[in-house]
Amino acid sequence: MHLQAKRLSKLALSPVLMLLSMLGTAAWAEEAQRWQTNLTPGVTELGAKIYDLHMTVFWICVWIGVVVFGLMFYSILTHRKSLGAKPADFHESTSVEIAWTVVPFIILIVIAFPATKTLLEVYDTDDADLDVMITGYQWKWKYEYIDPNGDNVSFFSNLRTGKTEIYNEDAKGQHYLLEVDEPMVLPVNKKVRFLVTANDVIHAWWVPALAVKRDAIPGFINETWTKATQTGIYRGQCAELCGKDHGYMPIVVNVVEEAEYKNWLNEKKSQAAEIKALMSKNFSLDEQMAAGKEVYDKSCAACHGANGEGGVGKAIAKSPIATGALATHLDVGVNGVPGTAMQAFGGQINDVEMAAVITYQRNAFGNNMGDVVQPIDVYNFKQGK
Amino acid sequence: MSAHHGPAKGFTRWLTTTNHKDIGTMYLWFSFAMFILGGAFAMVIRAELFQPGIQIVDPEFFNQMTTMHGLVMVFGAIMPAFVGLANWLIPMMIGAPDMALPRMNNWSFWILPPTFLMLASTLFMDGGAPNYGWTFYAPLSTTYAPPSVTYFIFAIHLMGLSSIMGSINIIATVVNMRAPGMTYMKMPLFVWTWLITAFLLVAVMPVLAACVTMMLMDIHFGTSFFSAAGGGDPVLFQHIFWFFGHPEVYIIILPAFGVVSQIIPTFARKPLFGYDSMVYATASIAFLSFIVWVHHMYTVGIPVAGELFFMYATMLIAVPTGVKVFNWITTMWQGAMTFETPMLFCLGFVFLFTIGGFTGVMLSLAPVDFQYHDSYFVVAHFHYVMVAGAVFSMSAAVYYWLPKWTGKMYDEGMGKAHFWISFIGFNLTFFPQHFLGLAGMPRRIPDYALQFSDFNMMSSIGAFIYGASQLLFLFNVLRTILAGKPAPAEKAWEGAEGLEWTLPSPAPYHTFTTPPNVK
Numbered sequence: 001m002h003l004q005a006k007r008l009s010k011l012a013l014s015p016v017l018m019l020l021s022m023l024g025t026a027a028w029a030e031e032a033q034r035w036q037t038n039l040t041p042g043v044t045e046l047g048a049k050i051y052d053l054h055m056t057v058f059w060i061c062v063w064i065g066v067v068v069f070g071l072m073f074y075s076i077l078t079h080r081k082s083l084g085a086k087p088a089d090f091h092e093s094t095s096v097e098i099a100w101t102v103v104p105f106i107i108l109i110v111i112a113f114p115a116t117k118t119l120l121e122v123y124d125t126d127d128a129d130l131d132v133m134i135t136g137y138q139w140k141w142k143y144e145y146i147d148p149n150g151d152n153v154s155f156f157s158n159l160r161t162g163k164t165e166i167y168n169e170d171a172k173g174q175h176y177l178l179e180v181d182e183p184m185v186l187p188v189n190k191k192v193r194f195l196v197t198a199n200d201v202i203h204a205w206w207v208p209a210l211a212v213k214r215d216a217i218p219g220f221i222n223e224t225w226t227k228a229t230q231t232g233i234y235r236g237q238c239a240e241l242c243g244k245d246h247g248y249m250p251i252v253v254n255v256v257e258e259a260e261y262k263n264w265l266n267e268k269k270s271q272a273a274e275i276k277a278l279m280s281k282n283f284s285l286d287e288q289m290a291a292g293k294e295v296y297d298k299s300c301a302a303c304h305g306a307n308g309e310g311g312v313g314k315a316i317a318k319s320p321i322a323t324g325a326l327a328t329h330l331d332v333g334v335n336g337v338p339g340t341a342m343q344a345f346g347g348q349i350n351d352v353e354m355a356a357v358i359t360y361q362r363n364a365f366g367n368n369m370g371d372v373v374q375p376i377d378v379y380n381f382k383q384g385k
Numbered sequence: 386m387s388a389h390h391g392p393a394k395g396f397t398r399w400l401t402t403t404n405h406k407d408i409g410t411m412y413l414w415f416s417f418a419m420f421i422l423g424g425a426f427a428m429v430i431r432a433e434l435f436q437p438g439i440q441i442v443d444p445e446f447f448n449q450m451t452t453m454h455g456l457v458m459v460f461g462a463i464m465p466a467f468v469g470l471a472n473w474l475i476p477m478m479i480g481a482p483d484m485a486l487p488r489m490n491n492w493s494f495w496i497l498p499p500t501f502l503m504l505a506s507t508l509f510m511d512g513g514a515p516n517y518g519w520t521f522y523a524p525l526s527t528t529y530a531p532p533s534v535t536y537f538i539f540a541i542h543l544m545g546l547s548s549i550m551g552s553i554n555i556i557a558t559v560v561n562m563r564a565p566g567m568t569y570m571k572m573p574l575f576v577w578t579w580l581i582t583a584f585l586l587v588a589v590m591p592v593l594a595a596c597v598t599m600m601l602m603d604i605h606f607g608t609s610f611f612s613a614a615g616g617g618d619p620v621l622f623q624h625i626f627w628f629f630g631h632p633e634v635y636i637i638i639l640p641a642f643g644v645v646s647q648i649i650p651t652f653a654r655k656p657l658f659g660y661d662s663m664v665y666a667t668a669s670i671a672f673l674s675f676i677v678w679v680h681h682m683y684t685v686g687i688p689v690a691g692e693l694f695f696m697y698a699t700m701l702i703a704v705p706t707g708v709k710v711f712n713w714i715t716t717m718w719q720g721a722m723t724f725e726t727p728m729l730f731c732l733g734f735v736f737l738f739t740i741g742g743f744t745g746v747m748l749s750l751a752p753v754d755f756q757y758h759d760s761y762f763v764v765a766h767f768h769y770v771m772v773a774g775a776v777f778s779m780s781a782a783v784y785y786w787l788p789k790w791t792g793k794m795y796d797e798g799m800g801k802a803h804f805w806i807s808f809i810g811f812n813l814t815f816f817p818q819h820f821l822g823l824a825g826m827p828r829r830i831p832d833y834a835l836q837f838s839d840f841n842m843m844s845s846i847g848a849f850i851y852g853a854s855q856l857l858f859l860f861n862v863l864r865t866i867l868a869g870k871p872a873p874a875e876k877a878w879e880g881a882e883g884l885e886w887t888l889p890s891p892a893p894y895h896t897f898t899t900p901p902n903v904k
């Protein structure tokens with residue numbers, strides 16, 4: 001069964017098909033292709049310039065290589081003792097030495113001009129139409145769309161590929177390791193400025209087709225930019241070693257028409273508004289248990305076990321924290337336990353979800369504490385009230 | 386020969402020796418052991434990357450492997466290997482009886498085995514071995530590091546100590562112990578490159594020590610040199626590290642240049658072309674190596690003026706490096722070449738190192754480096770200069786001087802087989818990595834997207850071939866020592882020049898107790 005699935009996926013990736021899709025340049029730009037051997041010019045003007053510079057230097061190197069290696073191999077083939085060659089005895093020549101110091105120097109100056117010009121463009125983050133804050137976390141990205149009126153939209157973008165694919169129990173999908181639960185969405189033909197930072201260790205945000213790579217450094221904000229000229233889905237990865245799951249924090253950027261982007265943004269905003277409305281609502285125990293189970297299964301069960309029996313994380317059933325003071329329990333949920341795998345979930349799930357999951361942990365698995373946590377309790381806890 | 390002049394018997398001979406040849410031998414065997422260990426780590430890495438998905442080791446252990454591979458190869462294999470060569474050869478090349486500071490010499494070697502034992506033991510500690518890359522960027526290596534980081538810091542301190550002692554010794558020897566008539570501009574190029582390398586080491590090893598000491602303070606004493614939350618700066622770490630790290634790559638390659646500059650003239654039967662310019666080029670490379678470190682960190686957000694400065698300085702390195710390559714090729718030009726194993730490795734060196742130089746020029750261009758940085762393109766680049774550079778030249782050196790060291794001749798056929806298998810394996814491993822990097826595969830990942838499967842599989846197969854070929858090397862060397870045919874009395878090679886070839890083979894325990902006269 002598995003074998004067959006694997007064979008099917010191999011078929012889907014058969015070279016012929018790949019070759020066909022390589023013929024369409026748009027497909028080429030969107031993500032790396034099988035047997036791809038070169039940089040992508042991508043879908044930005046800057047990326048095309050970088051590509052041109054890359055190719056220029058590449059060809060200069062090739063030609064120098066042809067000359068230098070040509071001489072070397074000519075010498076190897078002809079100046080052999082076995083062919084009766086007698087060694088000449090020259091061993092210096094000032095003019096030759098000067099020539100091969102000066103000529104490379106001039107070639108370098110010639111390369112330096114376009115390199116300087118392109119570099120200045122890479123650094124030109126002025127006049128952006130849109131600002132997006134990118135924050136690297138171990139091991140996911142957070143995107144925050146900066147709104148001039150303070151109505152920011154933010155969300156996390158996690159790897160979507162499942163463990164079963166990674167551990168070879170299921171066939172790997174087409175976008176194996178390059179797929180996320182929620183992509184970044186950007187409008188086409190708009191200059192987007194990225195403000196790049198990190199929450200824990202250094203990461204680097206890299207999307208080849210957008211010609212962007214910038215280090216995400218905790219405590220500092222780096223600026224960079226892109227302007228995609230074609231709609232499409234562009235994929236990349238974290239490029240700076242950031243710990244265990246460095247290989248598992250992909251980037252997916254969905255570039256869409258401006259109208260579509262606006263719709264998406266508005267929808268995101270209304271979702272946020274909905275959550276705001278829920279904040280002041282009072283939920284019953286049953287409601288919280290149902291909502292909490294959903295959050296628990298999605299965000300906590302991987303470490304704490306589907307039945308609260310524990311695993312990577314401690315058991316929740318009969319846990320002294322889940323059956324102890326609410327403030328301590330909230331503290332663990334919101335702030336995590338530093339130095340352990342228990343992360344601070346306060347910034348990752350919203351207050352409505354947090355209230356639900358805490359309620360769930362306090363009442364499920366035989367804990368039966370009977371208390372119901374409301375979103376406002378979480379909010380107040382976070383505000384230090 | 387009286388007992389007084391010969392070596393002591395048994396293990397004490399090695400433990401207490403102050404003889405440069407004994408110490409050189411120990412350095413060489415130690416570095417080979419580390420080469421095998423680091424190579425084993427590389428085999429684990431390539432085995433895991435043979436196919437997409439996680440098959441053999443989990444991502445956490447994979448990171449330990451990439452880190453330990455880099456650390457062991459750089460600090461345990463390549464650097465001690467060249468120190469071993471220096472120990473054996475510098476006194477014989479300059480007509481000195483021994484190194485200037487023989488007791489310190491003993492220390493600088495004997496620090497290393499316990500150091501690497503300690504480093505390797507971190508693999509069995511709680512939380513595992515260092516897993517933050519051989520470049521150990523903070524805060525991954527401080528706040529987020531496994532507890533073994535303290536042992537790692539101590540190990541780095543000890544390695545630094547050993548290197549500094551070794552370098553001081555080399556400087557003192559070259560400055561004070563040259564035979565009469567051996568002026569600086571008559572020194573063999575290997576001695577020159579090592580002299581300059583030793584100065585680089587003395588200059589930058591303390592910087593590395595400072596760097597890891599600051600880490601230690603951050604981890605255990607509450608400072609925040611590298612933590613923004615306490616007013617520090619993670620990028621400061623990178624500046625300090627690469628201020629050491631860039632000269633470090635020249636520390637590795639300059640002695641290799643020296644080796645190649647000794648060997649090519651021998652087999653071309655023609656003196657080295659442009660000796661003076663070789664010396665000046667080496668010195669300029671050493672100088673430039675101090676002002677290019679930011680090219681390792683183009684993407685951290687350096688202001689554009691700084692970025693431009695470091696880009697121009699980096700591009701400049703191509704000039705003296707080019708001079709060297711041109712000189713080597715002109716040395717071959719109109720020579721009468723033969724192609725014994727050492728020469729093959731040197732030709733492989735010139736060819737592959739130059740390719741690494743080309744990708745180096747490409748990487749020097751900051752705007753394009755925004756695409757190359759931290760991708761497999763970089764991995765390919767530095768293996769072309771480190772493996773085809775340093776390791777190929779080491780193999781060449783061993784084959785070249787083995788007859789002098791042991792008085793026995795290695796098996797030429799097996800040597801040539803070692804070269805060709807290495808050459809094919811090496812290129813099969815690392816050439817496709819250029820493609821992977823350009824297509825967008827980041828370095829240091831345990832698993833990858835399906836598009837990268839084919840080249841990764843090729844690369845892994847190449848790595849297994851390259852790895853296996855080193856066992857052939859070991860076998861050939863052991864066989865030479867135990868059962869090799871006697872080498873010619875003095876000159877093992879028709880075209881060999883230099884004082885070491887005026888000595889009998891094997892070189893006696895003490896040589897040049899009365900200095901030779903150099904015309």
Ligand SMILES: [Cu+2]
Nearest residue numbers: 203238242249
């Ligand atoms: Cu990351």
